[in-house]
Amino acid sequence: MAEVTKYNEEVLIEEQGFDDQFHEHHHGDKYQSSFIFKYIFSMDHKIIARQFLITGIFWALIGAAMSIIFRLQLGFPDESIAWLKPFLGRWVQINAETGIGTLDSQFYYALVTMHGTIIVFFVLTAGLSGTFSNLLIPLQLGARDMASPFLNMLSYWFFFLAGIVMFYSLFLSTGPFSGGWTAYPPLSALPQASSGSGAGMTLWLVSLTLFVVSVLLGGMNYITTVLNLRTRGMSLWRMPLTIWAFFVTAIIALLSFPVLASGFFLLIADRGLGTSFYLSDIFVAGQALEYVGGSPILFQHLFWFLGHPEVYIIILPAMGIVSEVLSVQARKPIFGYKAMVYSILAIAFLSFIVWAHHMFMAGVNPFISNFFVIFTLIIAVPSAVKVFNWITTLWGGNIRLNSPMLFAIGFVSLFISGGLTGIFLGNSAIDIQLHDTYFVVAHFHIVMGVAAMFGMFAGIYHWFPKMFGTFMNETLGKIHFWLTLIGAYAIFWPMHYIGMAGVPRRYYRFDGFDAFGQFTVMNEFITIAAIIVFAAQVLFVVNFFWSINNGKKMKTKNPWGATTLEWTTPIEAGHGNWPGKIPTVHRWAYDYGKDGKDFISQIIPLSEEEKAEEQHH
C-alpha cells in the first residue's frame, strides 16, 4: 500500500520551488497601484487576457447582431424593417407610399462581409487564442509572465487599433467593405468597383494589417515563452494539451499570417500605385481599364495559404481547451496524450498543403486538384484520432455535467457533425455541385464557427474563477448551453439541404428563382432559430458581467480539483503569479484517479512506487 502523504501546497512550493529572487513589490513598484497601468496599459498577462476577452465579447455581439439583420432579410424579405431605421439610418430605405422599410442590398453585402471578418479575425482569433494563450501559457507553465510583457501589451493594443479602424469603417457614408471577407479582387482592388470598395476597403486593409502585426507580436511571445520559460521539471511532454495547442497555433500563425500580409501589400500596390498584380482586362461601367496581365487567382493562392491554416488557428486552441476541460471534469486522464499531441502536429502540417481546396472551382488545374483532395481527406485521420480520444476520455469517467463540461461535450458533437461534411466538400467532384452554396456555409459554421465558440465558452466557464475569483451562474450557464446547442443545429442543419439543392450563398433574396421557392419556410425557421440563439448569447453576456462582482465567491484555490499549475496560485494572484517561489513540476498534467487519489497536482513529488515504475520504463 502506498503510504499516505498529505501535502500542503504552499509548504511544498516553498520547499521544492525555484527561487528566482522574485519580490512582488520590489523597488517601490508603482506599477500595481495606478489604475491606468494596472488595468489599461497593463503588462500583466492575466490582465491582457481579460482585455482580449472583453474586446472579443464586444466584437462577438456586433458580429452576431449583423447576422441577425441579414437573417431577417433572408427569412422575411418582404417584412418591413422600418423599426431598424434608428440604428441603420439610410441603409434602410422606406417606401414613401407603403411605409415599408427594406434593407439596402449593398449594405446586405457589407453586413455579410463584416460578419465574416469580425468573427473570424476579431472574435475567434484574437478573442479565443489571444485570451487563453495569454492567460494559460505563463500560468500552466509556471512562468512569472510572458517572455516580453511589453510586446505582449503591444499585441493587445495593435488589436485594439485594428478594431477602432474597422469600427470606424462601419460608419462611412459609402459603407464598410462589401466584397466578402475573403476580399477577392477585383472587388477589393478597384475602388470604383462598388461603394464599399473605396474608403471601406482601404480601412479594411489598414485594420487587418494592424491585426497581422498584433498576431505576430503575440505569437512570437507565446512560442518563446513555451520554449524558454517553463518552470523546473516542466518538460515538453509534461505540458497540458492546452499549451501544446496554443504553441502549435502560434507557430501556424507566424508562418501563415506573413503570407497574407504579402498578399495585402500587392493588393495595396494595385489599389494605390497602379500596378496590375491581380487585375487584367476589366471593364467598369463600359469603360476599359488600363490594367493588363494580372491574375485574380494569384490573390486567392496567397489568401488561402493563410486562410486554410487560419481555420486551424481558430480550432486548435478550442481543441486544447476542450481536452483539458474534458479530462478535469470527467476526473480521468486524457486518453492517448501523445496521440493528441502528434495529431495536433499532423493537423498543423497538413493545414499548409491543402489551401487549393478552397479554389477547386476557380480554374485550378483539375490534376493538381487531386493532390489537394488527397491531403484534405487525410486531415480526417488526425481529427478522428482526437475525436476518438475525447470520447474514450469520457468513457467510464466520473462526469460532472456542469457548464464547462457541457460545452466541451457540445464541441465534440459539433466537431463530428461539421467535420463529416468536410469530407463531402474536400472532394473536387462533389464540389462542382456544392461550391458556393449554403452547404459550405453550414459546414464551416458548425465545424469552425460554432464549435470554436463552444470551445471558447467551455474555457470561459472553466477558467472564469481563475480570471475573476468568482463562478458564473450555473443555471444560466445550462440554459445558455441547451439553447445554443439546439439552436445552432436548428440554424445550420437545414442549410445543408438548402445547399444540396444548389441555393447559392451571399444572395440578397431568392424570390426571383422558382426553384428556391420551396425553401421559404425553411429560411423563416432558420431566422427564428438565429434570433433565439442570439438571445441566449445576450443571456451569457449578462451572466458574464453580473458574475464578475456578484457570482459565487471562490473559496478554495482549486475548485475543480485540477492538477495543473494555474490552480496553485493565490485566488487573487498579483503580477508574477506566485508570491514566493515558482513551483517545481514532478509529473504530467493528467494524474486523475491514480493510486486511489482523486487527483495528484503536478507539484506533488513522485511516490516511491511511481519512481520505481518510472525507472522500469
Added chain:
Amino acid sequence: MAIITTPYEHTSSKIHPLKFALWIAMASMTMMFGAFTSAYIVRQSAGNWLEFELPNIFFVSTVVLLVSSLTLHTAYRSFVNNMEIRYKSLLVVSFLLGITFLILQYLGWTSLFSVGIDLKGNPSGSFLYVITGMHALHIVGGLAAMLVGVLIAFTRKYKITQRRKINFELTLQYWHFVDLLWVYLLIFLYLSR
C-alpha cells in the same frame, strides 16, 4: 513602472528569449518574402512576362551590404573585447554603408525606370519594385536599430553590460538576416527573369 524581471537562468536552453523571439520574427519575414517570390513564379509561368536585365548597380549595392555586415560584426567583436575606438568607428561606418546601400538601390530603380521599366505596366517590373522596396523597408528597420546603437555609443559611457551586449547582438543578427535576405532575392531575381 517596474517590469517583472523574468528568470532565464533556470531554463535548460541557453538562448536568450529575446534572441529567440527575433529568430521567430525572422522565420515569419522569410515566409513573407517566400510568398512574394512564389507569387512571382506563379505569375511568371502564366506568360505575358517582360524580360529585362537587372541593373549592374544592384551588384555594387550587394557588395556594399556584405561589407557593412562584416564591419558591424567586427564592431561587435571590438565592443566585447574592450576596443572602444574601433567599436565606435566601425559602428558608424556600418551605419553609413547601410545608408549607401539604400542610395544605391534608389539609383538602381531610377536606372530601371530610365529604360522603361515602370512600377505600372508589366507585372515583371511591378514585382521587382515591390520586392526590392519591401526589402529596403526592412533595411530601414535595421538602420533604425543601428542608429539607436550609434546614439548610445556616443552619449553613454563605454561599458560592457549584459543589456547592451544583448541589444547589440539582436541588431547584428537582424542585420545579417536582411543581408542574407538580399543575397537570396538578388540570386532569385537574377536566375528567374
